[in-house]
Amino acid sequence: MKTPKCPLCGTPLKAIRGYDVHGITTDWVAGCYNCFFQSSHFWKTKKACIEDMDRLVSLFPPIMRVWPGDKLQVEDGSICEVINVNKNLAMMDVRRGEGRPVFTIADTHVIRWPWELEQEGGTEQ
Ligand SMILES: [Zn+2]
Incomplete structure (x- = not known):
């Protein structure tokens, strides 16, 4: 699957693993390492997170x-x-x-x- 680019800076988005207060990895979130744009929706699996990226960028106007x-x-x-x-x-x-x-x-x-x-x-x- 093709990774969509960050709508703010154009860097390919990544599935980023979140950390809770104990430093244990938890859910996945779609985000950009370059400008720190990030979805507010966390996913239980990396696959679900990546699948959500298309929906995330589709919220932005085509330009x-x-x-x-x-x-x-x-x-x-x-x-x-x-x-x-x-x-x-x-x-x-x-x-x-x-x-x-x-x-x-x-x-x-x-x-x-x-x-x-x-x-x-x-x-x-
Ligand atoms: Zn970005």
Whole structure:
């Protein structure tokens, strides 16, 4: 299963083991080691915690879930690579392929986001 990225900083989320007052490991929580974003929901198993990550990031608007290097489909049906994301303006710089011109689109011009496209290979980090 592909690990979703932190909606705040883009680092892949991890299942983090919690500690109680006695220092004994307890439940698992989805979180980010980079910026300390963390779910408030604890899980009994690591597997359940990882499965919850998709739900967790799905609570955020798409513009916060897209990162440079992601592929998405735009209005004319072509697949574009994301070069840069302006999360404040909900705009992205994208291009149709290596060496092709970069152009800017709004999030409303996206018809399929990366997580809505067919997954290829296992290259995702
Ligand atoms: Zn983060």
